[in-house]
Amino acid sequence: MLREPPASVYNQTARFVPAITLLQVDKMRIGLFVPCYVDQFYPDVGMATLELLESLGVTVEFPTAQTCCGQPMANTGCQSETRPVAEKFLRVFRDFERVVCPSGSCVAMVRHHYGQYLEGQPGYRELVAKTFELCEFLVDVLHVPGIKGSFPYRVGIHQSCHGLRGLRLASSSERVGPTFSKVRQLLEPLEGITFSQLERPDECCGFGGTFSINEEAVSCHMGHDRLADHERAGTQVLTAPDMSCLMHLSGILRRRRTNMHVMHIAQILAGRSVPNGK
Amino acid sequence: MNSKQEILTALRRTRLPDVALPSVPDELTTYADPLAQFRQVVAAVGGQTFDVQGPAELAAALRQLDAYRAAANVWSLVPEVPSQGQRWQSADDPHALETLDFLVAPGQFAVAENGAVWITDDQVPDRAALFITQHLALVVPAREIVQNMHEAYQRISFDKARFGVFISGPSKTADIEQSLVIGAHGARSATVLLVH
Amino acid sequence: MAHTRVDHAANAAAFIKNGERTHWHDQALWFVRAKRDRAVLTVSEWEQLRETAAQIKRHTLAHLADYLEQFEEQATRRGIHVHWASTADEHNAIVLQILREHGAQKVAKSKSMLTEECELNPVLERHGIEVVDTDLGERIVQLREEPPSHIVLPAIHIKKEEVGQTFHEHLGTAAGATDPKYLTEAARGHLRSKFMAADAGITGVNFAIAETGGVVVCTNEGNADIGVALPKLHIACVGIEKLIPRAADLAVFTRLLARNATGQPVTTYTSHFHGPVPGGELHIVLVDNGRHELRERALFRESLCCIRCGACLNTCPVYRRSGGYSYSATIPGPIGSVLNPARDPKRYYSLPYACSLCGSCADVCPVAIPLDEQLLQLRGVIAGKKYLPLSKRLMMKAASFVMKRSWLYNLSGKMARWWLPKLPRFLVYNRLNAWGRQRELPETPKRSFRELYRKRHEQ
Numbered sequence: 001m002l003r004e005p006p007a008s009v010y011n012q013t014a015r016f017v018p019a020i021t022l023l024q025v026d027k028m029r030i031g032l033f034v035p036c037y038v039d040q041f042y043p044d045v046g047m048a049t050l051e052l053l054e055s056l057g058v059t060v061e062f063p064t065a066q067t068c069c070g071q072p073m074a075n076t077g078c079q080s081e082t083r084p085v086a087e088k089f090l091r092v093f094r095d096f097e098r099v100v101c102p103s104g105s106c107v108a109m110v111r112h113h114y115g116q117y118l119e120g121q122p123g124y125r126e127l128v129a130k131t132f133e134l135c136e137f138l139v140d141v142l143h144v145p146g147i148k149g150s151f152p153y154r155v156g157i158h159q160s161c162h163g164l165r166g167l168r169l170a171s172s173s174e175r176v177g178p179t180f181s182k183v184r185q186l187l188e189p190l191e192g193i194t195f196s197q198l199e200r201p202d203e204c205c206g207f208g209g210t211f212s213i214n215e216e217a218v219s220c221h222m223g224h225d226r227l228a229d230h231e232r233a234g235t236q237v238l239t240a241p242d243m244s245c246l247m248h249l250s251g252i253l254r255r256r257r258t259n260m261h262v263m264h265i266a267q268i269l270a271g272r273s274v275p276n277g278k
Numbered sequence: 279m280n281s282k283q284e285i286l287t288a289l290r291r292t293r294l295p296d297v298a299l300p301s302v303p304d305e306l307t308t309y310a311d312p313l314a315q316f317r318q319v320v321a322a323v324g325g326q327t328f329d330v331q332g333p334a335e336l337a338a339a340l341r342q343l344d345a346y347r348a349a350a351n352v353w354s355l356v357p358e359v360p361s362q363g364q365r366w367q368s369a370d371d372p373h374a375l376e377t378l379d380f381l382v383a384p385g386q387f388a389v390a391e392n393g394a395v396w397i398t399d400d401q402v403p404d405r406a407a408l409f410i411t412q413h414l415a416l417v418v419p420a421r422e423i424v425q426n427m428h429e430a431y432q433r434i435s436f437d438k439a440r441f442g443v444f445i446s447g448p449s450k451t452a453d454i455e456q457s458l459v460i461g462a463h464g465a466r467s468a469t470v471l472l473v474h
Numbered sequence: 475m476a477h478t479r480v481d482h483a484a485n486a487a488a489f490i491k492n493g494e495r496t497h498w499h500d501q502a503l504w505f506v507r508a509k510r511d512r513a514v515l516t517v518s519e520w521e522q523l524r525e526t527a528a529q530i531k532r533h534t535l536a537h538l539a540d541y542l543e544q545f546e547e548q549a550t551r552r553g554i555h556v557h558w559a560s561t562a563d564e565h566n567a568i569v570l571q572i573l574r575e576h577g578a579q580k581v582a583k584s585k586s587m588l589t590e591e592c593e594l595n596p597v598l599e600r601h602g603i604e605v606v607d608t609d610l611g612e613r614i615v616q617l618r619e620e621p622p623s624h625i626v627l628p629a630i631h632i633k634k635e636e637v638g639q640t641f642h643e644h645l646g647t648a649a650g651a652t653d654p655k656y657l658t659e660a661a662r663g664h665l666r667s668k669f670m671a672a673d674a675g676i677t678g679v680n681f682a683i684a685e686t687g688g689v690v691v692c693t694n695e696g697n698a699d700i701g702v703a704l705p706k707l708h709i710a711c712v713g714i715e716k717l718i719p720r721a722a723d724l725a726v727f728t729r730l731l732a733r734n735a736t737g738q739p740v741t742t743y744t745s746h747f748h749g750p751v752p753g754g755e756l757h758i759v760l761v762d763n764g765r766h767e768l769r770e771r772a773l774f775r776e777s778l779c780c781i782r783c784g785a786c787l788n789t790c791p792v793y794r795r796s797g798g799y800s801y802s803a804t805i806p807g808p809i810g811s812v813l814n815p816a817r818d819p820k821r822y823y824s825l826p827y828a829c830s831l832c833g834s835c836a837d838v839c840p841v842a843i844p845l846d847e848q849l850l851q852l853r854g855v856i857a858g859k860k861y862l863p864l865s866k867r868l869m870m871k872a873a874s875f876v877m878k879r880s881w882l883y884n885l886s887g888k889m890a891r892w893w894l895p896k897l898p899r900f901l902v903y904n905r906l907n908a909w910g911r912q913r914e915l916p917e918t919p920k921r922s923f924r925e926l927y928r929k930r931h932e933q
Contacts, residue, residue: 036877039923040887041916046923062927067883073870075831077853077862081874088878113850165833173511174789174837176520200504204791208830210866213908215828217487220912221496221795222830251913281762282546282558285714288766289539294775296536299719300529302726303522319739372704372751373670391729392739405751406703409696409743410669427725427740436686436721440552440749444728446740449696453611453627455634456502457654462610463662463669464696464743 031096032060033131035103036068038243045243048270049102049134055270056142060100066092069106074113075209086117094123098141099131102266104163104242105209107133112166134266135169135241139182146185147269152192155268156235157183158226158249159202160242169241173202183241186269196233203229207248223252230260237261239268308425312390313472316423319393323447324460325468329420333358333473336417340382345413345467349379355402356382356417372406381411381465387422388470389430389444395470396430398442405441409449414465416445420472479821480803482828486796500794502630507788509737510838517733527726528842531779534684534717535769541684541717542760548687552749555757562592565761569594569676569709570601572757576707578603578673584691584698585609586678587625587782588711588761590804594676605676606668608697610661617644623798625805626735626784631797665697675702679712680781681727682758685720688748689758692731692741699745706754710747713761715769715778727781730840735783764817773851777812779841786835786845792828801825808835808845815852823861826852884924891918 032053034046046062053060070085089110093099101107110131118124138144163169163183170181187193206212206222213219227249230238236259240246243264250262261274279287309315317327328339336358340346351363359382366374383402385395395416399405408414424430434442449464460466490496514520534541546556557572559565565588573581581598583589583605595605595616607616611628615621617640622628629637634652641647647660677698681690689710691698702708718727732738750756769775787793787807798806803814803822811825826849835845856862857870876882894902895918903910921929 034923036883036887037916040891041919043919043921043923043926047926050927062924064924064928065880067880068873068877070874070877073874073877075850075853076866076870077826077850077855077857078867078870078874079854079858081870085874085877161830161832161834165837172834172837174834176515176518202834204830204832204834206791206830208832211827211830214866215483215486215792216908216911217483217490218792218795218828219830221490221493222791223913225500247916248913251909251915254914255912280558281560281564284560285558285760285762285766286539286542288762289542289769292766292770294536294769297529297532299533300526303519303526305519305522307517307519323738323742369752376666376670394740394744403752406700409699409703427728428722431722431725434721436683436688436746436748439686439688439746441751442746442748443699444740444744445742446744447742449694449742451610451658451695452736453609453614453629454637454654454657455632456505456627456630457634459654459658461662462658462695462697463608463665463700 028097029095030058030060030098030100031093032062033066033069033093033099033101033106034062035101035106035243037247038102042243042247042264044272045102045264045266048264048266048272049100052266052270053100056138056144058142061096063092069109071105071109072209074109079116083117086114090118090121090123090127093127097130099127100134100137101131102134102241102264103244104133104160104167104169105244107131108162108166133163133167133169133241135163135182135186136167138186144186146189148189149271150191151187151268153236153274154194154196154234155187156196156198156230156233156238157181157187158205158238158240158245159183160240160245161204163241164202183265186265190268196230196235198229198233200229205245205249207244209244212248219248220252223248227252227260235260237263237268237274239263239265241265302428306426306428307391309390312423312425313420315390316388316393319391320447320470323393324450325393325447325470327470327472329472329474331474336471336473339471340415343469346380346415349413351377352380352382353378353407354382356384366404368403370404372404372410375404375407375410378407378411380413380415381407382415382417383408385416385418385470387424387430387433388418388472389424389427391426392446394444394446396434396442396444399440408443408445409464411465413467414445414448415469415471417471417473420474477821480801480824482796482800482824485800485802486792486828489797489800490795496795499631499797503788503794506627506736507785510734510785510788513733513737513739517729523726523730524840524842527730527840528779530718530723530726531841532776534719535715535775535778538714538717538769541719542714544684545682545687545717548685549758550687552687554687554749555755557757557759559759559761559763562761562763565592565711565759565763566594566597568759569711570598572707572709573598573603573674576674578707580604580606580668580672581674581676582606582608582669582672582701582705583676584678584693584701585612585628586676586711587805588678588713589676590622592761592763606665606672608665608668608701609693610658610695613661613665614640621799621804623806624784624787625782631799669700669704672701672705674705674707674709676709676711677702679710679716680731681724682712682717683721683724684717686748688746690724691745691747692728692743694738694742696743699743703751706751707757708747708750708754709757709759711759711761713763713765715765731781731783734785734838734840768816771816774812774816774848776843777809777816777848779843780809781841783840785838785840789834789838791832791834792830796828801828808849809843812845812848812852815856819852819856819859820861823856826850826856887922891920891922894918
């Protein structure tokens with residue numbers, strides 16, 4: 001993934017994110033992008049995102065023509081198969097002033113990888129500037145200081161890689177600089193919440209899209225290791241800003257006896273109670 | 279066309295976008311007490327340091343080291359420290375250095391950030407001695423210390439250079455199951471004597 | 475060189491079968507990564523140093539021909555012999571020639587990934603020249619007749635019991651001995667005798683300085699230095715991308731290299747060779763071997779900035795759990811998964827896919843090579859050339875077909891959610907379902923998000 005701001009010596013333009021107040025947001029047309037597999041298999045994550053934004057005074061629309069951001073095809077290297085899907089995405093969200101999505105990897109796809117398919121097309125540059133992942137939208141655009149509520153659990157944050165190193169939702173352990181986390185800062189004000197201290201705070205879960213199938217052995221070994229780290233740290237609720245990571249990790253969890261629950265951050269912030277199942 | 283021409287022609291066929299040669303970062307880590315930092319790092323990398331007040335104290339300081347006292351063959355390139363046992367002349371076959379137990383050599387300056395000492399074949403004409411010796415002691419004037427590698431390279435002129443090396447600590451390896459072993463092929467111990 | 479295609483996934487699966495050993499390998503490498511983090515955090519200007527190093531390398535790459543000429547001129551002025559090799563074969567021939575001219579029969583060689591790349595050892599051995607790899611890790615794998623599995627830690631995949639066994643067979647150490655100190659001491663003695671007998675020393679080069687015509691070699695063991703200080707002949711082999719413009723630039727790289735590689739503030743020895751030992755000869759062999767071609771490709775040329783620190787291997791969750799041999803390449807791991815498929819996409823088609831695109835490699839790279847981006851772009855090259863298995867390409871064609879059509883996407887989703895819960899488990903979870911080997915599929919909700927949304931908005 002490209003870096004934000006881009007670290008390449010060939011590209012000196014930094015990304016400017018205008019701060020907008022809720023007043024302005026009221027007047028904006030904001031589109032909700034729900035990743036394809038969330039739409040079909042984890043609809044409550046989409047619902048929680050919708051309810052969360054509405055509770056903050058933001059009205060969002062879900063344009064029903066949307067399907068997928070094209071990441072699976074792009075990540076397989078099938079560029080000619082990705083192009084029409086990217087073009088459709090551009091069309092679907094053209095008339096929105098902001099696009100919000102509860103998935104770091106889909107947003108990274110749009111902001112960092114649509115260039116090779118859409119560069120030069122009208123609306124492309126605007127699309128890059130207006131598409132946000134949920135946590136960064138809450139922190140950087142809405143300046144939400146925190147979400148009120150109670151969540152008396154030991155929460156283990158899994159730092160989904162595309163959001164972390166692609167969108168810089170938090171500082172990564174590899175780099176030297178100030179420590180921050182847009183994900184954690186949204187959760188911290190919740191009453192009773194505590195956070196797991198992991199041995200490897202930002203190692204990849206092993207999902208990686210089609211990697212999870214093509215390199216199944218490594219993928220699952222990585223998933224098992226992540227879960228073991230959380231188990232040792234006492235995680236009761238495992239959360240992440242990307243449902244793909246959680247789909248993989250909960251898939252592994254459901255094959256064993258465990259008390260660990262899995263919730264997308266949107267569900268925690270929207271006030272969902274910890275589910276009975278996993 | 280020979281290979282040199284082949285390679286250069288191939289490289290010149292493609293023009294790359296130019297990138298300016300950058301300058302050094304503005305904010306470089308510096309130490310309020312460079313000698314303290316130096317001593318700390320040398321210890322951390324498995325070496326040791328001594329502070330002596332004047333070259334006359336060097337021999338006494340060295341005698342505190344087991345390896346020095348036990349050494350049969352000591353070659354000192356520092357006038358205040360006597361050599362002992364076997365004698366070598368420069369121009370000898372360096373293979374003869376195989377029996378060298380302890381080398382005492384003058385370093386040019388120390389580097390605070392990484393515990394390194396810069397030394398060249400001007401100080402040690404038989405460069406093999408630096409590596410084949412079982413134990414090494416480097417004598418450095420305490421005021422000859424720089425903060426970091428940027429300052430270090432500013433001090434070094436390569437105009438007439440043949441061989442120069444930064445030595446930081448004793449030789450080591452962790453190639454067997456990541457277990458650190460001090461004393462791989464080079465010196466088993468490295469001592470830096472800072473002369474005030 | 476074998477031309478069979480490398481199936482990383484299959485190799486990795488075989489490696490992982492030994493779960494305990496995989497954990498051990500993973501922990502060993504994570505340990506090195508953790509040491510790196512601790513060292514790097516002490517340098518508050520670390521990210522600026524990376525950016526500086528990145529710019530120096532990219533600048534050098536842009537002016538490489540000029541810097542190579544300057545290097546040769548300066549080196550020659552000092553009486554250093556400079557040779558140029560377009561190919562690996564030519565490199566090997568040049569080295570062989572130099573050795574023969576000096577009547578050298580025994581060579582002490584310190585670590586050089588370039589000589590591994592060129593497969594120098596077998597060529598010299600075929601001509602009756604003994605080559606001893608003197609880096610301890612390299613010597614271990616040489617005695618075991620194995621290739622190195624890591625570019626900095628060649629024997630990271632070998633347990634001390636196995637080293638003990640190898641040394642017992644070849645060096646006469648006590649049977650069953652495993653103490654690293656004891657084994658290292660035995661190697662010290664053994665390799666000393668090799669150093670003493672060597673007619674020539676061959677080293678790699680970490681940095682070649684255009685301004686001065688000198689070369690820099692960084693080691694912890696001291697083997698490179700002994701190896702070239704005893705005999706009268708030093709041959710230094712260097713890839714053309716190892717050039718840097720000025721001696722002052724070394725400050726940036728020597729501050730980055732050891733910290734990033736092993737978590738040390740600097741290597742024990744940072745040797746600057748501007749001439750041979752008195753009465754000796756220093757020969758430098760500059761090697762292209764496809765580097766100029768890589769330089770021509772805008773998407774991948776930055777991989778030439780690599781200073782071979784190995785940090786990307788240490789941080790890569792896939793490398794740690796599959797081992798260097800799974801890549802069947804001299805240089806494995808993330809950088810290897812760019813360099814090898816860039817050169818031979820057919821043979822190494824699976825390497826760019828041996829990656830979850832986590833981006834950790836790019837974040838640790840001291841010269842800011844956007845490795846994960848390059849891996850992604852290489853997938854485009856491989857799929858475009860149809861080196862990707864047909865099944866995968868067809869799957870993506872099908873996915874694209876569906877995703878272009880909202881009605882079809884909706885229908886497919888609905889059908890999947892309708893059928894899945896109704897199918898007996900053995901039909902869903904079987905050999906055809908790779909996801910399902912160790913994981914449950916997601917539960918199937920009755921309604922999709924869009925159905926819930928529509929319902930909500932009808933009210």
